Amino acid sequence: MAIFIGRCDGLGAKDLDEFDDTSRDISNGTFRRLIGGDEYLEFEMELGYDRHLRLANDWHVSYARGLWKGKPAVCCFWSAYHHIWVLEEARSHKEMEVV
Secondary structure, eight states: OEEEEEEGGGSOHHHHHHHHHHOEEEOHHHHHHHHOHHHHHHHHHHTTOBTTBOGGGOTTOEEEEEEETTEEEEEEEETTEEEEEEEGGGTTOGGGSOO
């Protein structure tokens, strides 16, 4: 699955630019599969979604897959914030640590 490393307001601008430069759009379903269902539901609840409006149905939200410090990562763009997860295969690498 994936490890949440933070929001853009706590991450380095250079690393965010690199992610943006290497990223491509993905669907909500792909994002959910890559971070894991339990992680996704927890994230959705933290953002304030409920049974009336689901994250998957919010057309203001988009998702991307790219590289974070050279490691595979995914991002949810919500309310003009990057929310970044590094995919688990990168877990053992020091480069995934939050700056």
